[in-house]
Amino acid sequence: MNLPFYTQLINLLAALLLLLAFAMLTQRRILSLINLFALQGFVLVLSTLVVAYSTHQSHLYYSALLTLILKVLFLPWIMHRLIHALNVRWDVETLIDIPATMLIGIVLVIFAFNLAAPISQFAGTITKSTLGIATASILLSFLMMITRRKAVSQVIGFLTMENGLFFAATSATYGMPMVVELGIALDVLVGSLIFGVFFFHIRETFESLDIHHLEKLKER
Amino acid sequence: MNIASGIVFQVLQSVLVVLIAPLMLGWVNQCRAWLQNKSGAGIWQPYKVLNKLFHKDAVLAHNASHLFRSTPYILFGCMWLAVGIVPVLATSLPFAPAADVIALVGLFALARVFVSLAAMDIGTSFGTLGARREMMIGFLAEPAMLMTLFTASLISHSTSLATIVETLGHRELVIYPSMAFAAVAFLMVLLAENARIPIDNPSTHLELTMIHEAMILEYSARHLALVEWASSLKLTAYITIGIAIFVPWGIAQAGDWTGMLIAIAVLVVKLTLAGAGLALLETVSAKMRIFRAPEFLGTAFMLATLGMLTHFLLER
């Protein structure tokens, strides 16, 4: 088994992406969660750059730059400021305890890998086997959103999911600029969405950021 | 490679590692002192302590059994065997086929069981407390450790450490993403198994928080010296296992004298870096409460499992 060097590199970065997604799943502190998110963004930038360089897709450089600015620098900065302002640096409360979450996570990973295996056999790209990892990290971030109580960590979960989607896009279909464009558009969308959610919650936080307060909004 | 030079290499490696193990501990302690803005006791301090302990009269509780007295020697023997098997300096040593990585884990388990039994022998409250906690850490760490080693074994199609080193270190460079997971998991297990922060604090003497220290409270003089020496050997053995699996470059083939000299030089560099890294890690993290340990080691296990899954996905 000797894959080309760039494929190896991308595989390594993909593995790091998954590692970080898992680390975020087990992380209790919001501050570390944000740092991990930034780090994941950085790995994403690196992998995009490697794909861009190895396949000479110049438009990918732009999306890498955009990711760098948006996800590594801007969003973490905003969130750092936010949690400072809101003073929510305490431990994240989880709905399910962490070992159980991890077990579910492992099952999800097996499921995702199994799901992606037949698809990636048909893909001709050099990064085909990373599709499974992208799927896994999307599912893991979904899991994180489900199990967390605090709105901030839910938003981070959402952004992580977007990272996974973006990675899937670059790794599976780097030949199609449209998808990349779509990715960028999605980024912008995400950005606006976050602020929507945040403004909503800042209004909400006369008491707290705990989302179980939202349960009051239902009828009856 | 003829048998004679193999045995020379074997003996050389074991004796060398046994001799430098306390130095390793001294170096970690010194680095920790530096990082905490202290001047430290010097890297030779563990030797002075050992010498002092050997000179003292051994004190034994009235009801201590033979098990208690022989445990330090058994412990020392187990650890000596461990560093004889791990390819620290060279592969294809004559003892290496006697145990693969699984047997190595079994060997550490054997040592752990004996030291826990010895801790319960006198029947003191702290001894049993230490034994209970040690066995808890043990059963949590062992699956994680095995899973880490499985990942390496699946890559090299072998559980023999020598073959793993050959595959990973002596062939052309291939990046194994699964090893990233395995390395993190291994580091976590290493910290837990060697009674380091964040699971245990090697320098604590606060009764209620200790694990390893609680078990060996009743030992004194030469028995204590052997136990301490064995635990520094265990730390060195774990670090060298880590080196053999994750950064195997520079390990010689047995019988190759120049390679051996290079291997010694490379080993010293690696151990120095590893010790400094360990000290840094211990300085920046805080000790967990004891029931966070399942979470910590559970994470290690999950990471190792993920590594194996990644291997199946990306590397075949």
Add this chain to the structure above:
Amino acid sequence: MDASFLQPIEAAVTLSVIWIGLGLIGLAFMRAPRLVSHAVFPAGALVSILLAATGLWAIGAPPSAAILPAGLPDLPFHVRIDALSGFFLLLLGGVSFGISLFAVGYFRDTEAATLGQLSLQYHVFLASMAFVLIADDAYLFMVTWESMALSSYFLVTTEHHEERNRKAGFIYLLVAHIGAISILLCFGVLHGGHGDYTFEALRAAELSGFWATVAFLLAFFGFGAKAGMLPLHVWLPEAHPAAPSPVSALMSGVMLKTAIYGMIRVIYDLIGGIRWEWGLTVLLFGAATSLFGVLFALMQHDLKRLLAYHSVENIGIILIGIGLSMVFVGSGHPVAGALGLIAGLYHTLNHAVFKGLLFLGAGAILKSTGLRNLNEMGGLIRYLPHTALYFLIGALAISALPPLNGFVSEWLTFQASLQAPLLESSVVRSLVPIVAAVLALSGALTGMCFVKVYGVAFLGQHRHELAEKPREASRWERAGMLWLAAACLALGLLPVFMIGQLNNVSQALINAGLSNEAMASDWLWLVPTSSAQASYSPIVFLLVIAVVFELTYLVVRQVYHGRLRRSDPWDCGYPEQTSRMEDTADGFGQPVRQIFAPVFLIHREIPRADDPQPVFKQSVQDRHWYWLYRPIARFTEFLSGHVGKLQQGRISIYLLYSFLTLIALLVFAQ
């Protein structure tokens, strides 16, 4: 004896019949208890060792069969002995030799009438197990299977004056019969309505896919019930403690293995055409069983109950090995399958040996101190040094620590699971190493459990003031334990010999054995596939540790000194150390109870702060009773309540029932 005229099968049948004869002699001479205990039991032990030799002989010899002049007129008993039967006969003979020797000492003070009955049931039990192993038709198999269950039932209820023991016996009999029904149905499915019930005919029967799976499931659950597999394990922790210790040793060490034998015989031999899905079922049940067993073992403080839960765990480990083998065989990798099968069978033998030893050790403690509750023991190493040594060997062996035998079979299981990359299905490929990790977890938990047992029972301070000083076990008892302890060492240090025998079994069963390179390795090195992949040498292992031990000892004495002083324990300077400050068995299990809390059903009574006599009570129960057995029991009660309405008490109504049945049969028979 002329070997050329004597077939293994004749020897095996003769020896089994001698056992029955010995039992009858024991019953006949029950007025002379001394004779029974000191002549009948040693003679039984002699038969055991001869049977073990026969088994060993049969492993290498071609299969030999015979038809017994017994049974029903047109349904004679068929017997046959092949490599698989031979291996299990070796196990039965080898382990029961030690146990019978122990029994001589253990039963020496037993009341005469009890001893007579005990002798009969004990030897009939042994003989029925031997017949189960050599039966070659479903009829003889079921008859001996039932007589095995019944004789062991009577042995369990030897001390029947205690309510608890009668209850335990009832649960045992119930589960045994549920299992027997399932096995009977399995034979029915295999039979398929034509031919006869010899194994020859059943083997030849071609089953469609669906019926083969049905037969597999029936056999798996039928034999699983006898083996103590989850969730049918409930009888085991009740029945084992109730029986006298040699009988517990026999039940746990040997009888559970006949269920493993039956499972292998029916699935590999009679059904055949193994599929990997079946293997996966066995594998997952095995993993769950092993983890469950050890977790509950850690919660126990009754030594024999604890050991019974460990039997559950070890059955799980054996099933993991067999399941791996079935997965590999089912997906077309017979060599890896052979490795799994050998691992499973080797663990079967190992478990028989060390569990037998541990139950005998528990018996020795019970005999000399009258204690079964770990929380009341402590410091026994000072009174029972020999028992302590043997028990330590057993404890290290069951904890899967090198260089003893338990480690060898777990190591082989790990090696088999590392053949996972051969498999095509990616889910199974990922599951197999995870199951191996579960095995590692239960192995490590076993280590913890036996540190608890040994530390609490043999080490530390005395927790309980005994009326008199405990006496060391008698010579017979020690000989029994010594035999099994020596077997632990031999099987651990020289595994290659037994692996060679097991390779024959595997060859006979699945037409595949280990690779040539593996079999070519010499006695010192155990090599499962090839020497580049893995090897293990327990002798070098032990030798290095021993040499370093000795050298260190001498060097320290030479360079420094060997001065020693006795004093009070230090313990951080706390002046008074009572035995109430040590961990009890329950205290030692506390971390496990906390970490795995959802597995257990825990009841706690915590005293209030102002309680003048504070008492802390806690009990840990098995959830299976509540979610599985209680609903079934209620349903059965409901059903039998309705059936009970048929009972009117008037003769004419009963006659009516008979009449209606007759009419229905006549209509049906047309």
